[in-house]
Amino acid sequence: MPSPLRIVLAKVGLDGHDRGIKVVARALRDAGMHVIYAGLWQTPEAVIRTVADEDADWLGLSLLSGAHMTLVPRVVELLRAAKLENVGVLVGGIIPEADVPKLLALGVAKVFGPGTSLDEIVEFLKQRSEAGHA
Amino acid sequence: MLDALWDGFRRHDRLALARLLSLAARGEAISSIPSPPKSSRVVAVTGSSGVGKSTLIGQLIEHLRGQGKTVAVLACDPQSPLSGGALLGDRFRMAGPHDDGVFIRSLATPGGHGAVAERLDLLIRLVESFGFDVIIVETVGAGQGDTAARNLADVAVLLLQPESGDDLQWEKAGVLEVADVIAVHKADLPGAEQTAAQVRATLDVGRQSQTPVLRVSSKTRAGLGELWQAIEACPLRRGPESDSPTELLQSLERELAARFAKAERSRPTDWSQAMAAWRSGEADAVARLLQLLADPEV
Numbered sequence: 001m002p003s004p005l006r007i008v009l010a011k012v013g014l015d016g017h018d019r020g021i022k023v024v025a026r027a028l029r030d031a032g033m034h035v036i037y038a039g040l041w042q043t044p045e046a047v048i049r050t051v052a053d054e055d056a057d058w059l060g061l062s063l064l065s066g067a068h069m070t071l072v073p074r075v076v077e078l079l080r081a082a083k084l085e086n087v088g089v090l091v092g093g094i095i096p097e098a099d100v101p102k103l104l105a106l107g108v109a110k111v112f113g114p115g116t117s118l119d120e121i122v123e124f125l126k127q128r129s130e131a132g133h134a
Numbered sequence: 135m136l137d138a139l140w141d142g143f144r145r146h147d148r149l150a151l152a153r154l155l156s157l158a159a160r161g162e163a164i165s166s167i168p169s170p171p172k173s174s175r176v177v178a179v180t181g182s183s184g185v186g187k188s189t190l191i192g193q194l195i196e197h198l199r200g201q202g203k204t205v206a207v208l209a210c211d212p213q214s215p216l217s218g219g220a221l222l223g224d225r226f227r228m229a230g231p232h233d234d235g236v237f238i239r240s241l242a243t244p245g246g247h248g249a250v251a252e253r254l255d256l257l258i259r260l261v262e263s264f265g266f267d268v269i270i271v272e273t274v275g276a277g278q279g280d281t282a283a284r285n286l287a288d289v290a291v292l293l294l295q296p297e298s299g300d301d302l303q304w305e306k307a308g309v310l311e312v313a314d315v316i317a318v319h320k321a322d323l324p325g326a327e328q329t330a331a332q333v334r335a336t337l338d339v340g341r342q343s344q345t346p347v348l349r350v351s352s353k354t355r356a357g358l359g360e361l362w363q364a365i366e367a368c369p370l371r372r373g374p375e376s377d378s379p380t381e382l383l384q385s386l387e388r389e390l391a392a393r394f395a396k397a398e399r400s401r402p403t404d405w406s407q408a409m410a411a412w413r414s415g416e417a418d419a420v421a422r423l424l425q426l427l428a429d430p431e432v
Contacts, residue, residue, distance in 0.1 A: 003156075003160050004218055004219065004220075004242070006156075025221055026221065028219065029214065029217070029219035029220060029221040030214070030217055030219055031217065031219060032214075032217040032218045032219040033219050034213075034219065034220045034222060034240075034242050035219070035220065035221050035222060036222045036225065036240050037221060037222065037223045037226050038225065038226055039223075039226035043231060045231070046230055046231045046232075049231075049232065050225065050238075052148055052149055052152055053148065053152055053237055053238055053239055054152065054225075054239060054240060055149075055152040055153055055155065055156040082149075083149065084149075
């Protein structure tokens with residue numbers, strides 16, 4: 001039996017909107033994944049520590065604050081510096097269309113905007129892990 | 135790959151520790167764990183859900199860091215028996231931000247293993263070998279009879295809260311008697327003193343009159359220092375390999391369960407015969423099943 005995917009879900013920066021990330025956490029749990037919920041107001045450094053200590057396969061960041069172009073590059077950069085470049089990064093929340101390609105170019109695996117169904121996220125993670133990539 | 139991990143582990147690389155913990159938790163072989171630089175104090179924190187285990191552990195972490203002690207936390211949260219999924223939310227309540235002296239690992243915990251994750255003994259030995267001063271194990275929070283955690287730890291701390299049942303509740307076997315230290319948490323709320331007095335009275339009737347009962351509040355931080363003093367005053371219980379039989383029995387149970395499930399698929403005829411024998415109450419049904427499971431072809 002393959003071991004369940006471990007995914008850290010976190011909100012970085014000053015952003016108090018955690019309804020969405022909690023719904024996603026629940027959906028991933030119900031899909032058989034191990035979800036480590038790091039919660040609100042995390043610094044990029046704290047997120048990296050969590051991903052490292054928890055030996056996570058994936059990191060899901062939720063941003064509704066508009067600070068994604070500041071915080072996501074920082075997180076990705078720190079992941080590399082910590083030799084965690086094999087950890088897949090997902091971004092969810094309010095991300096303007098024009099920023100999506102920029103985030104993908106940074107190495108984000110996928111950006112899930114408003115209207116994304118929970119099944120879509122679950123399917124994406126399952127397919128990617130079957131293909132051997134976290 | 136394992137060699138590289140152990141190299142990293144010896145160089146004090148946290149990623150190597152994290153990876154080895156994953157392998158060990160999954161039941162994969164990790165070969166021998168180096169003997170620890172010193173014995174850690176292993177503290178199990180147990181109590182019903184919502185009593186504030188994670189929050190109090192967060193406060194203890196800060197208190198211990200203030201004393202310059204390094205802390206590892208192994209936080210057990212339940213795993214769904216249906217999907218196998220788990221929402222591990224303990225570390226979220228342990229505040230932070232933490233420095234290099236703190237390591238927190240969340241562990242999904244299947245039901246029926248005494249409120250702690252599988253192979254917890256091994257995981258404790260791994261973090262101990264890495265060299266943490268204090269290892270805190272947070273149980274799932276079944277509340278009653280968390281004996282597995284007690285056996286693996288030096289000190290078992292039971293958390294209660296005000297208004298959490300009358301004194302008959304404390305008379306139930308396994309609630310108080312597994313505890314080395316009892317703390318009435320949320321002591322800033324009314325009723326804490328009364329709860330502590332009830333527990334005290336119950337203990338005095340039995341053979342546990344020496345067990346400290348303290349009041350502590352994570353909100354005001356009152357009683358935190360006293361709680362740690364009480365924990366430190368307890369003698370270290372873990373002896374050399376004293377828990378091996380229990381742990382070995384648990385491993386055996388897991389192996390049997392795995393083979394049982396496999397046999398249902400690989401040897402359906404033998405399996406259903408064994409089931410039929412069991413249903414009709416044949417005395418040797420279990421013995422016959424054991425024979426089937428011992429077959430390496432299964």
